[in-house]
Amino acid sequence: MPEILFREALKRGLQEALENDPRVFMMGEDIGEYGGAYAVTDGFLEKFGPERIKDTPISEQAFVGAGIGAAAAGLRPIVEFMSISFSLVAFDQIVNMAANLRYMSGGQINVPMVIRAPTGAGVQLGATHSQSFETWLAEVPGIKVVCPSNPYDALGLIRSAIKDDNPVIVAEPALLYGDKGNVPDEYYEIELGKADVSRTGTDITLVSYGYGMRPVNSAADSLEERGHSVETIDLRSLNPLDIETVLTSIQKTNRVVLVDSARRTGGVMAEVAAELQQRASEWLDGPIMRVGSIDVPWPYNRGLEREVLTDAGDVLAAAAEGYGM
C-alpha cells in the first residue's frame, strides 16, 4: 500500500468529490489563491475555478450560514474553518441553523454540508488557537462529528462525510497533517459512527480518537514491551458514538483507560465513562480510568504546552494507577 500524508488523504477525498459531483463546492478563508492554511486545498482554484473554490471574507457566520442555505437548496457545500477555535463566532449557525433545521421543519429540509476544521493543540498557538470544540459540537443532536487519527481514516471518513445527507463536522487534528500512513488505491469508505479496533489484545483497552491515538499507540507499545496484551479503540466518530465496540472490548479485557487529547473536563471521554459506568461496571476489574489535557487555557510556552497536552506518560500512569500495570 502506498504511503501518503494525512493532508494528501483529505485532499484526495475532496478532489474526488469535486470531480464527481457538480453540486460539491468549497468555501473558506484563503482556500483558493492562498491554497489553504494547511495546504489541503492547494491547487484546487486552478483546477476547479473560482465558482467552486470560493475564497470568503473573514465572516464565519455568513459563510457557514451561506453553506447551510446552499445545502438546503440542494448543493453539497464543503466549508472550511481555518481553525475550529474560530467556529465559535459561527456556533449560532451550526447549532441553531444546521443542526435544528431538519427537526423544526418537520423533516422538510436537509443540510448535506461538510464543515472541515483543523483542531487541537501542540503547535504553540496559544489559548485562542489550540482548542478542540468538536467536543462541544458532539453534544448537539442533528449534526455528526468525526475526527480521524490517520491518513486511511481521513480519506474514508471525508468520503462518507461528503456523501452523507446530514451536516457533518470533520475535525482534523492540526498536529497530524504531516503524518504518513498507508492508503490503498482501491476505493473504500468508512461508515460514520463506527469505532475502529485498531489493535487487538486481551489485557486492557485504551480508547481515544484523533490526536489522542498518538499517545495511545505509544503507550500501547510500552505496555506490550512489558508483556501486556493491549487492545486500542479509535472512536473516529464522536456523534454518533459507538459505545458498543467499547463494551465488547471491555468484556474481554476487563480494564479500560479513556484518553482525551482535548481538555479533560466535559470531554468526549466523560460521556463514554458515564455510559460504561452504567453498562459495564460488572465487567471491570478496577475504576474507569480517564486522562485528558489539563483544564487550563492553552499556554504558549513549549514546555508548558507539552505538560498540559495528554501524552503517553499520562496514559501509562493511568494504567498503573487503575490496574497496577
Place this chain on the structure above:
Amino acid sequence: MASSTKSNAKSRSQSSKPSRNGDSAPLLNKDLPSTVDHLDLFKMMYLIRQFEIACGENYSKGLIRGFLHLYIGQEATGVGAVSGLREDDYIVSHYRDHGHALARGMDVNRVMAELFGRATGTSKGKGGSMHLFDVAKRFMGGHAIVAGQLPLAAGLALAQQYQKTDALTMCFFGDGSTNQGVYHETLNLAAIWKLPLLFFLENNMYGMGSSIERVRAGGIDFYPGIATYGIPALEVDGMDVLAVKEATDVAVGKIRNGEGPQFIEAKTFRFVGHSLADGQKYRGQEEVKEWEGRDPVLTFPAKLIEMGVVTDKEIARIKTEVDETVAKSVDFAEQSPEPDLSQIYNDVMV
C-alpha cells in the same frame, strides 16, 4: 421610480412620523391593470389580519402557546413584497412569519395547526409559530435567532446563482436585527458575490421595546447607509401595498437582470405588542393611533371603492369568505390530533 419610494442615491431629511405619501399619485392601473389583482392584494391582507386576530384569541384560550408575534399593521408590506415574486423564488423570514407564510400561499389550515402544535401542522407540530416552513412553496422559515436567517438566505441565493437560474431569494428582517454583526457580514458577502438576494427590511420602528432612536446610531433611516456596500437601496411606504409591490418589482427586475443584491426598507408599524406578552409600556398610544389611521386593511379597500375599482359589496363578499376560511382553520387545528410521542425521534437525522 415610483414617487412613493426613495433611493439611497439621494439623501433625505429624517422624520419619525409615519411615512406620508398622501400627496403622491396612487399606482392604480399602472402595474396592476386588472381589478382582480387589487382584490387579491386586499384579500390577502384581510386574511392575515383575521388570521392574526384568531391567533390572539386562541392564545388567550391557551390553545396556542409559546411566543406569538403578530403581524397586525404590517400586512401591506408583506403582501406587497411577496406578490412581486415567482414560484421558484425563495422566501426567508424571521419569527414574525405568519404574514409572510400566508402571503406565500401556505395552507391556512396547516399553518394554524402548527401554531396549535398539532400533527397536521406544517412542521408536524415540532416548529411552532416562530418556525414555519414549506419547502414546496419555497418558504424556507421561520427563524427565531434575530438576524440568523440572513446568511441562510445568502446561501439559498448562492445556490440559485450556482445553478444558473434567474430565481432569487427574498429575505425579511427587522430593524432590530441590523444591530447583529452577521447583518454586516451578509450584506458584504452578498455584494462581493453579486448574489440574487433581495434584502427586505421591515422597519416597524421598534425591536421589542427598543425604539430605533435608542438603539441605533444614525437615526431611523437605514437605506442611505446601504450605499456603503454598493447595494442599491429603496425606501418605501410600507403601509401602501401598491407602493411596496412597485418597489419590489423594481428591485426584483434588477436582480433578475444580473445586477446583484438589492435592498428595500419599508417603513411600517405593528399596531400590537411585540408578542402577546408585551404590555407596550415603552410607547404612547398616540403614536399607535397615528399609525392606525393609515391601516392598510381599511384604507386600501376604501381607496379602491372611492376610485370605483370595486364595490363595497365585493369587499363585503371577500370579507365573509375570508372570515369563514379563518374560522375553518381554527376548527381544523382544534380537531387535529396531537403528534404521536414516537415523533420525538423522527427528523433529527436523514
